[in-house]
Amino acid sequence: MFGSDFAAADDAAVVAAIAEGARAEAQAAARRLAAIAELVRRKVCDDDERQRSSFDPWDAVAAEVAAAMTVGHRRASGQMRIAQALRERLPQVAALFEQGGISARIVSTITWRTTLIEDREALALIDTALAQRASRLSPLSERRLDDAVDALVHRFDPLAVRKSKTTARTRDFHFGDEDDAAGTTSVWGRLLATDAAALKRRVAEMMKGLCDDDPRSMGERRADAVGALAAGHDQLACACGSPTCAAAGVQASNVLIHVIADQAAIDDATRITKGEAAATTEGEAAPATECDAVSTAFRDTGGTASPRGDALRPKKRGTAVLLGHGALPTFLLPWLISRGAKVRPIKMPGSKAESRYQPSAALAEFVRMRDMYCRAPGCDVPADLCDLDHTTPWPLGPTHPSNLKCLCRKNHMMKTFCGGPDGWRDIQLPDGTVIWTAPSGHTYTTYPGSKLFFEWDTTTANLPPPPDIPPPAPDREAKMPKRRRTRAAEFAARIKAERARNVDPAPF
Template sequence: MFEGLVDSASRAEMADAEIDAAIAAWTDAIASASAHRLLLIAEKTSRNYDDDWECQDDTEAAWNSAAAEVSLASRISHGRASGDMEVGLALTRLPRIAAAFLAGQISEFLVRRIVHRTANIQDTDVLAKVEDEIIERAVYWGGLSKQKLDDAIDVWVDRHDPAALRRTRARVRDRGVTITESKEGVTEIIARLKGPDAALYWRRLTLMAQGVCPNDPRTLDQRRADAHGAIGAGFFHLACECGSPDCAAAVDDGRGSHVVVHIYAEKAALTAQPDPLTNGENSDGPGSSATEGCDDTESCEDPEGSGVTAQADRRAVHLRPPPGVIVGFGHVPAEEIAARIAGGASRRHVKAPGIEPQPRYRPSAALDEWVRARDLTCRFPQCDRPAAYADFDHTVPWPVGPTHASCGKLLCRQHHLAKTFWAGWSDVQHQDGTIVWTTPAGRTYTTRPGSALLFPSVSTVSAPIDTPAPVPTSADKIRTMPTRRKRNRARAIGYRIKAERALNDAYVAERNKPTPF
């Protein structure tokens, strides 16, 4: 155990200088621990390949199998595990950087930036020269911002191998749309667009927002935000929410009636009413609080002498119907579900599956729907791929395993193929939908249905059923696994580096052209 570890009583007695020293020591320890972890990940990764792994066609499956084990051992997503594997392997090409990292002299953040900015250097001798230049200075770079740090690294990459620069000026190639995690019923969408496209999009949102009557309670920004939902439904107009039956703009905009979005919720969520306070300007003025007149830290006795305090009343006021969830987008307040239903959305209660197995490979629509409502996401550990994009998987392969809720679950396509083709992996399913996974190394991980985590009052138990043990997957089966990649991982990385270096060469050539008179 680290020597600087102290309990709360001892920390309270430490002088400021001692606290600063302990913070510095723990910072070094964290860096060293991160270095050990990444290099162990690199060792784990390299054991999945032969010496000529860059020429093998089945490396994508081997990579993903290793990434799955790293993901579970690190308690991170598959994508982050794959990224850590790439960083770990890159560190084996940067021995001096790795040594400083192990000694706690440089941080993980700095190391990841060095790995990223030097990734296009293919010549090992050139890479060694760049590493020598960087390592002499990197210990002083800890306080730099991300941009300044990248610039400091690029100075030496540009000096020794200009074609290897990671050009940020090609920003237009990074355009795309990112949806962030939903918080309190609101999801952020970040769109990186070309300038003309952004202008067209903003103009369309504004026209839609201005198409309602003056009595609409929403602000202009709120109407622009709601216009996204109408565009998603295929409409270019926004329904007015003034509430008047005679309003010419109160026409259906498809946000409730023309789009199928599965919002999973308990029955109690359907008892809510639309919340009128979600529109208009924010107000913290007098009368806005349901508990006005009582201090939050005091209990005010009920004047009728019932003994019920204002604090208890205050808690009762905030007891809301449970929220629903759109898988992949987060919680949906019950009031918003009610608003969608009022706008024309239909609701359907999921029926529990029957006791007897179904005599076919594909589950019925009712069974498939129930399993999707139970699982909500892919059931592989650390995977949160939504149910809408997952396959029904027989825990014991058909026809030995029956088509039944107690022997079936959701797996995304990658993990469905993985379970079928990766050697050494196995899973056992319990009656309540709990899955126990075992890795090739013998470690076990347990996943529980998403509905059991989000809706505690909902039962996930299905009828018991006897199933035989599955037949272990042979080691050679991974070589027959289908892949969507045109190239294996090593070739794909090499292709990206070659393409980026070619762009840099073209940029330098264009810059060096003589200026015509």
């Protein structure tokens, strides 16, 4: 298709194919959301006694949607909200979507910005008006689309307009964006004015201690000062490299991060670091890092290429990955090592199982470095924020790397309380591969995260076939943590609170 289908077509035909593809894409998205809405209808009932469970029927459906779409739990839940709104609240918009008349982007905006409407008559009028104006909505930018939908909402239900988050009651703070450059993470948020002023003053004070030879820009200094605060410091280490600089010797903190790197990356970084050290006066010390980064390395088990092969292909560089954040740029690992980051190898576990339920620190580290993320389908929660799950439940299954994997708390509850012959089942292979079977019978295979970055043989000992697992206890769900109020009640309370803010906005 990419090579020849459009080679003989004129420009008009190519553009027509683009438009037709967009329409077909919208129709396919509408069909997918219709299927999600049907699954929600079948499995989520307001009178279900499990609604107060921490992992409620909505979560159970979200787990199946997440696996089918290969997305995380939160995004799956968002898709369910859109699907439910199209089915139950906006039938005319849904019909237009099914025909490919509007895109998934427009549908997402409409469903979000009409969430606060409670009056069914007003909602029906807005649904009709939006469907009639669909052709005018498509060319709009995101901001103009928001304004157009809000104008209609305001006409029929002024209290339902979603306001920008500009009040003290909606302050928040965020870490990371999908467009972040490698080796950096964006942070943004809204603080109380007093807190922001204190932070600004503290950062400015930390920057005053730097000498004139610090090579960083003002923006880089501010960013590094915030990082130093996060590591528990009240000083910012100068980056001039001079042993006589009063600000060069800031003590390293006990805040721990993990960087996993293959041996080639460690060797490259060490060579660079030694080269930099040789260029300085003997006895000079590099300034301490504000964060004690632990680089865990392993040896590449791949075969050695022939000299001729090495000459014909580009040099293979090592890889280093910050756990939960992806690959690091090549300059950052030497920088960490030169500033005191500890380097230690990941030890392959032995063949024998450990005798207790809780894995040792060494075994837990191996499993987390091998998996790198939650092992449920579509989930990307970093391994250091996950529980360690026995695939075959302990004590029937051993505490052994071939029977341990990382699961975030949400998916750990899914397996614990929704597992069994008619629920979620999982099988783990010695290399860490996990094969999941969903309640619907569909199977999903997930692989250790380290397999995406490294040529690391993560295979550990074969285990004997697991024994027959007894059926779940009848009172299993009674042991699940409970919500303070149901999800539906929480959702209704949030809508009520946001409408109330539109009546009586905060004074600051």
